[in-house]
Amino acid sequence: EDKVVQSPLSLVVHEGDTVTLNCSYEVTNFRSLLWYKQEKKAPTFLFMLTSSGIEKKSGRLSSILDKKELSSILNITATQTGDSAIYLCAVGAAGNKLTFGGGTRVLVKP
Amino acid sequence: EAGVAQSPRYKIIEKRQSVAFWCNPISGHATLYWYQQILGQGPKLLIQFQNNGVVDDSQLPKDRFSAERLKGVDSTLKIQPAKLEDSAVYLCASSFPFVRRDRDKNTEAFFGQGTRLTVV
Numbered sequence: 494e495d496k497v498v499q500s501p502l503s504l505v506v507h508e509g510d511t512v513t514l515n516c517s518y519e520v521t522n523f524r525s526l527l528w529y530k531q532e533k534k535a536p537t538f539l540f541m542l543t544s545s546g547i548e549k550k551s552g553r554l555s556s557i558l559d560k561k562e563l564s565s566i567l568n569i570t571a572t573q574t575g576d577s578a579i580y581l582c583a584v585g586a587a588g589n590k591l592t593f594g595g596g597t598r599v600l601v602k603p
Numbered sequence: 604e605a606g607v608a609q610s611p612r613y614k615i616i617e618k619r620q621s622v623a624f625w626c627n628p629i630s631g632h633a634t635l636y637w638y639q640q641i642l643g644q645g646p647k648l649l650i651q652f653q654n655n656g657v658v659d660d661s662q663l664p665k666d667r668f669s670a671e672r673l674k675g676v677d678s679t680l681k682i683q684p685a686k687l688e689d690s691a692v693y694l695c696a697s698s699f700p701f702v703r704r705d706r707d708k709n710t711e712a713f714f715g716q717g718t719r720l721t722v723v
Contacts, residue, residue, distance in 0.1 A: 499645075527711055534692050534717035536646070541711050581645055583712075588658055589634045589698055591712055593645040 495520045497594035499582050505600045506572055514567040514597045516582030525585035526558050526565045531596070532578045539567070541585075572601045605629065607715035609695050615721045621683035624718045628676070628697030634658075636712060637670055637680050638694040646694055652678065685722045692717045 496519045506512055516526065525543045529536035540549045542558035542565060549556050553576075556567045569576055582594040608627040616622050628635050633654050638646035649668065650660040654675035663670070667686070672678040682689055696712040 497645075529714075534719065535694070535714045538711045538713065589653070589710075590648075590651065590659060591636060591696075591698075592648065593638070595645040 495584065495586060495590070495592040497582055497584050497592050499580075499594035499597050501597060502595070503598040503600070505602060507602050508573055510572050510601075512569040512572055512576075512599060514569075514580050514582075514599070515564065516566070516594055517562075517564040518582075518584045518592075518594075519563065520584045520586050520592065522587035523560075523584065524587060527583045527585060527591075528556055528565075528567050529581040529583065530578045531581055536581055539580075569599075572599075574601050574603055577601045607695055607697055607713055609693075609715035609718055611718055612716060613719050613721075615723060616685055618687055618722050619684040621681065622685055622720065623679055623681045624693050624695075624720075626678045626680070626695030626715060628678070628695070629713055632697035632699055632713075633675070634698045634712075635672055635678050636694075636696045636698075637678070638696065639691045640694055640717075641691045649680070682720075685720075687722050690720055690722045692719050 498517050500515045527541045528539040540556045545560040553570045558565045579596040579598050581596045610625050635652045637649045640646045649663045650670045651658040652672040655672045670680045694717045695715045698712040699710040
């Protein structure tokens with residue numbers, strides 16, 4: 494059975510801090526790793542990673558995949574209160590199968 | 604481009620009643636997913652369709668849950684009878700179809716706004 498584990502479960506930081514979120518996986522027929530941000534109900538897409546060692550960036554967010562370690566990290570620099578959300582990691586497998594981790598809840602305090 | 608549409612947004616029912624959720628995916632998306640997200644947990648896949656065929660329903664509680672995707676477009680998810688532990692957000696998502704030469708590639712899934720179900 495495919496498995497995706499995220500850590501930490503939750504964290505509280507202050508504006509301006511840097512946050513690092515972890516995602517590890519055990520998946521058959523791995524194809525991609527995806528990060529989503531969930532503020533209310535609908536997760537919104539952040540990144541899709543398919544190649545090891547290549548960093549993807551979008552503003553203050555960045556992510557990298559390590560296929561050897563079966564893991565990925567998501568970094569958020571200079572955090573703002575608007576970054577408060579649940580961050581979900583998902584792994585895509587053959588046949589468009591998509592398995593999610595439990596999420597990391599991030600709270601950014603002013 | 605219109606996103607994934609879901610209805611209703613909220614539903615409160617008593618246990619043992621039935622309920623149905625509707626999803627209209629992004630036009631042209633072949634893959635449709637239904638996820639259940641219990642408070643404090645990540646989304647759990649209930650069923651995945653590729654066009655109108657079921658790809659994976661291994662985690663669907665088939666004694667009470669059913670889903671269909673007629674004509675490979677809209678989908679409905681039904682719970683009958685509902686239990687207290689079915690209280691959750693039900694998320695529908697869709698992703699691009701893959702052509703034969705790209706079948707080793709995945710694409711991101713786009714989510715609807717979800718339906719928050721409360722069973723009392």
